[in-house]
Amino acid sequence: MDEDSPSAAPPREILRHPAFAFFWTATTLRAFGSTIAGVAFQVLIVTVIGATPGQVGILNALSVVPYLFLGLIVGAWMDRWRRQRALVVTTIGRAVVLAIVPVLVVTGALDFWSLAAVTLALGVLTLFGDSAAQPLLPRLVPRASLPAANARLGQSQTVAQTAGPAIGGALLAIVGAPILFVIDAVIAAVAALLQSGIVVSEKRAAPRAAGRHVGHEIAQGMRYTYRHPTLRPLALSIHVWFLGNSIVVTAFVVFALRELALPPWAYGVALALGGVGGFVGAVIAPRLGARLGAGRAILLGRVLVVLPWAALALVPLSPDGGMGVTLGVVAAAQFVYGLAMGIEDPNDISYRQSVAPDGIQGRMNSTIRTVNRTVFFVGALLAGLLMTVIGLPATLGAGAGFFVLASLVIAFSPLRSARHGGTTKN
Structure with missing residues (x-):
């Protein structure tokens, strides 16, 4: 067992680990919220702003662009920051950005550029959230239980991806796209509350040696x-x-x-x-x-x-x-x-x-x-x-x-x- 692992307790039902139970519940809620709101995004892109095929491609690309330009830097930061705190802050940020969308719709300010800004902001927040979540998980459960923990996360993600669009489509017909974003913002806020309840011991990184910067740490990670x-x-x-x-x-x-x-x-x-x-x-x-x-x-x-x-x-x-x-x-x-x-x-x-x-x-x-x-x-x-x-x-x-x-x-x-x-x- 690695010295960085949590206590090597005998494997048990993974959701009986309180920290993981909070983490899993928050992650599951976010997965459902994202897939439900994804339906509303597509409707806004096609019917409200009338995006051209080229603009659709740009909007899709913007969700991935942060990974290409910031992925390595954020990964290095997450080896120095408190990952649980970063996860909570990014989820709160997601709730705020999602809450802005219905305001833009109601005020008639939603256009390609404002939706592009929202998409880019959500992409950056997702990058930070993913970069915090993966290295945080080994601090929440014994390393022998990691396969069970990741399997639980995979199961809920799969159910969300399967059922979420159907739920989103039904809600879209009943309450409309702006309310779907309100629902996702509320879900994100609840997820942040659950994440703040995670009790975890995180080590503080040693100060950088003189002459070293984040580029050295990125190179070390790649090596x-x-x-x-x-x-x-x-x-x-x-x-x-x-x-x-x-x-x-x-x-x-x-x-x-x-x-x-x-x-x-x-x-x-x-x-x-x-x-x-x-x-x-x-x-x-x-x-x-x-x-x-x-x-x-x-x-x-x-x-x-x-x-x-x-x-x-x-x-x-x-x-x-x-x-x-x-x-x-x-x-x-x-x-x-x-x-x-x-x-x-x-x-x-x-x-x-x-x-x-x-x-x-x-x-x-x-x-x-x-x-x-x-x-x-x-x-x-x-x-x-x-x-x-x-x-x-x-x-x-x-x-x-x-x-x-x-x-x-x-x-x-x-x-x-x-x-x-x-x-x-x-």
């Missing part, structure tokens, strides 16, 4: 991540996975709605099956991690994710083949896709959290997360080129090929035999 014998292949595999994932998710919506001519309701059913698969995967992830080891559980998820996209690329589907067969294949593919992510995500994140010392958690996570966002940007652009040049099924096949490569990185590395809770020496 640690990419020189570590098991974190290096894990990080590289994640980056390749993100490249493949950006290609398939960009192409899938066009493939399903245009190539296969699925009606919107059928497309929604397929996505919902992906959510079900993700929930099932998150339920079984801790047991698989304990039985197979972290490395093999992650590898299983990486291998599984190849199957649905290879199937969609190779199985001859067409609008003339019958709605039932087409929807069945697409829905089954989404279920396996969600199942794979549900298995690998808790084991992936938990292994990172269990291996890295507390003092470098923020930088290690931000290094991986920032490169992932950059790779996703590149992959989305590559997907557009591939769809134009080789067609939609072949583009999905190319994404599956990157998933194969991500699996091979783990299969031929020391990570394959790694287990959770490995001792880390500073």
